[in-house]
Amino acid sequence: MAERWRDIATAPHDPTRRILVRGGTWVRGNQEVVPQAFSSLVTWDGEWVVCDNLGPRSIIRDPAEWAPLPEARHVG
Known part of the structure; x- marks a missing residue:
């Protein structure tokens, strides 16, 4: 997977x-509050909200870079 961080x-x-x-x-x-040691899947809601659906709302404050999700590959 070629990630293109921006x-x-x-x-x-x-x-x-x-x-x-x-x-x-x-x-x-x-x-x-902890340093973000891994990339996270997020969406924008006035701030970067982590897409986890578990427990209380989680956000990422002041991320440095972003990358688009890789395209899904269909096997068949």
């Missing part, structure tokens, strides 16, 4: 689109 300033602020981000700070429920 500066976060160029990321699409489209709530219907999911992207990968890396760098920054991971915040879960405004309580647990």
Whole structure:
């Protein structure tokens, strides 16, 4: 998979689109704050919201880079 990481300033602020981000700070429920050590799947909702559907809302603050999701490959 050829990832094309780009500066976060160029990321699409489209709530219907999911992207990968890396760098920054991971915040879960405004309580647990840790450096983001891995890329995360996020969507835009006024801030970068982690797409995990588990527990309290998680966000990534100040990510450094983003990448589009790779296209799905159909096997058949």
